[in-house]
Amino acid sequence: MQTFGWPEAYFILRSAGWTLALTAIAFFIGSIIGGVFAIMRLSRLRWLRRFAASYILVIQSIPVLMVLFMSYYGLSALGIELPPFLAASASLSIYVSAYLAEIWRGSIESVPRQQWEASASLAHTTAQTYRHVILPQAVRISLPPTVGFLVQLVKNTSIVQVVGFVDLMRAGMLVNNATYQAFQIFSLVALIYFAICFPLSRLSRHLEKVMNASRSH
Numbered sequence: 001m002q003t004f005g006w007p008e009a010y011f012i013l014r015s016a017g018w019t020l021a022l023t024a025i026a027f028f029i030g031s032i033i034g035g036v037f038a039i040m041r042l043s044r045l046r047w048l049r050r051f052a053a054s055y056i057l058v059i060q061s062i063p064v065l066m067v068l069f070m071s072y073y074g075l076s077a078l079g080i081e082l083p084p085f086l087a088a089s090a091s092l093s094i095y096v097s098a099y100l101a102e103i104w105r106g107s108i109e110s111v112p113r114q115q116w117e118a119s120a121s122l123a124h125t126t127a128q129t130y131r132h133v134i135l136p137q138a139v140r141i142s143l144p145p146t147v148g149f150l151v152q153l154v155k156n157t158s159i160v161q162v163v164g165f166v167d168l169m170r171a172g173m174l175v176n177n178a179t180y181q182a183f184q185i186f187s188l189v190a191l192i193y194f195a196i197c198f199p200l201s202r203l204s205r206h207l208e209k210v211m212n213a214s215r216s217h
Contacts, residue, residue, distance in 0.1 A: 004181040009188060015171030016192050019157050022167060025089045027153060030096025037101035039130075042108060052101070059098035065159050067091045072163045084165035092157065099149055107142035108134060144208035151200045155193065168192060 002008065040052035059067070072087040082090070111134050119129040161170035172189040176182050 002178045004175065004179045004184050008175045008179065008185075012168065012171045012175060012185070012188055013192070015166055016168045016196070018166065019154070019168040020196070022085070022088055022092065022157050022160065022165075023150070023154050026092035026096050026157075027150060029089070029093035031100055033093065033097035034100030035104060037097060038104040038108065041101065041105045056098045056101055059094060060102075064091065064095040064156055065162070067094055068159060068163060084160070084163045087163055088157075088160035088165050092153065092160075095156070096149075096153060100146065103145050103149065104138065104142050107138040107145075110141055111137045144204050147200055147204040147207060151197045151204065154196055154200070 037052045037055060040048050041056070043049050043052075068088065068091040071091045072082060072084065075082055075087075115133055115137065116129065119133045124132070157167055158169040160167055161173065164170075166174070168189060172185050176185045179185065
């Protein structure tokens with residue numbers, strides 16, 4: 001058996017980079033998809049609203065772990081082999097898109113109706129209204145819950161180790177299997193998660209205070 005030392009700790013620290021990379025990719029792709037579905041939820045076309053609402057409802061009703069299983073093992077049974085990193089990125093992106101779509105839809109709808117009416121009185125098109133009037137205000141409203149959700153995403157990346165992807169959690173398990181020093185290993189893993197998530201949590205609370213203060217004025 002090995003002993004837990006600097007090489008093992010460095011392996012865990014390096015794997016934290018993959019966790020951050022996976023988080024960034026899933027958040028970026030999920031933001032694009034979520035933004036599209038948020039706009040679809042506000043569409044004047046009923047079938048488009050229902051399609052977006054059904055997508056969001058289905059994804060939010062399924063554990064993200066099941067989405068990962070379907071992406072990796074389900075597609076594999078159909079002859080489509082996805083690398084673990086690609087399957088993990090796709091699954092988390094789908095998960096992110098459903099939740100961000102609802103966060104952003106709520107933020108857009110929370111903009112006072114008078115803002116829409118004022119924009120219409122200036123003969124703005126729908127695209128101009130969104131671009132110049134609604135979205136700048138909605139972004140400020142959505143920042144705190146979006147950053148808060150990012151914290152949850154970082155922690156949810158720990159599930160991707162079930163498909164063999166070596167993220168922070170998987171690295172800790174591999175080192176533990178070689179050294180059997182679980183307390184030291186998972187204390188380090190927990191400390192790294194804390195170092196990533198705590199600043200984001202503080203940022204979310206700070207943004208919430210700042211945005212609420214600005215809205216009250």
